[in-house]
Amino acid sequence: MDKDVLIKEAIKIRDKAYVPYSSFPVGAAVLTESGNIYTGCNIENAAYPVSCCAERVAIFKAIANGEKTFQAMAVVADTNRPVPPCGSCRQVMSEFFDAQTTIFLSNLKNQTETLNVEALLPFSFQPGDLSASE
Ligand code: THU
Numbered sequence: 001m002d003k004d005v006l007i008k009e010a011i012k013i014r015d016k017a018y019v020p021y022s023s024f025p026v027g028a029a030v031l032t033e034s035g036n037i038y039t040g041c042n043i044e045n046a047a048y049p050v051s052c053c054a055e056r057v058a059i060f061k062a063i064a065n066g067e068k069t070f071q072a073m074a075v076v077a078d079t080n081r082p083v084p085p086c087g088s089c090r091q092v093m094s095e096f097f098d099a100q101t102t103i104f105l106s107n108l109k110n111q112t113e114t115l116n117v118e119a120l121l122p123f124s125f126q127p128g129d130l131s132a133s134e
Contacts, residue, residue: 003114006031006074007106010054013039014076017054020044026054026077030062033069038062055089059096070097074104082106082113090121 006029014027021044029039040057055075062070073093077083082105085093093103099118106112 003072003074003104003112006037006072007076007104007112009037009039010074010076010106011108013041013058014054015041017041018043021046021048021051024077026075026083028054028058028073028075030058030073031071032062032067033071034067036062036065036067038065038067053086053089055085056092059092063096070101072102072104073097074106076106076108079107080109082111085120087121090117091124093117094121094124094126 009029010027013029014025017025019025019042026042027039029037031037038058038061040054040061042052042054043057044051055073075083075085084105094117097117099116101117102114103116103120104112104114
């Protein structure tokens with residue numbers, strides 16, 4: 001998997017972020033098992049909680065295109081450390097990605113933290129937890 005390509009795609013889509021309220025653009029790119037890349041930026045709303053993070057936009061685009069398996073994701077923002085995803089996005093990652101799926105967290109200073117879904121959200125609520133008999 002090409003980490004640099006994925007990060008570059010996240011940086012590119014970041015320019016499309018709709019962030020009139022936070023002025024904090026974020027870009028994300030997800031790589032599917034078959035090699036397709038889906039990108040997302042954060043999209044805000046005057047009703048603030050309706051806003052959606054870049055990570056979820058990228059993942060939902062991939063899911064809406066019928067993708068089922070993922071290799072990696074990259075997230076980029078202009079932060080002093082590699083950007084940490086919010087809790088809601090970590091939960092969405094844990095729904096659709098394997099625990100070992102690689103996540104590249106990056107910033108514009110070219111600093112990248114590489115970790116996996118399990119490390120980002122340990123002991124996460126899983127679909128299997130909905131039924132005690134399964
Ligand atoms: N945001 C993301 O898109 N991804 C993150 O990982 C952190 C936060 C967005 C949400 C909101 O539009 C803005 O950044 C400020 O929180």
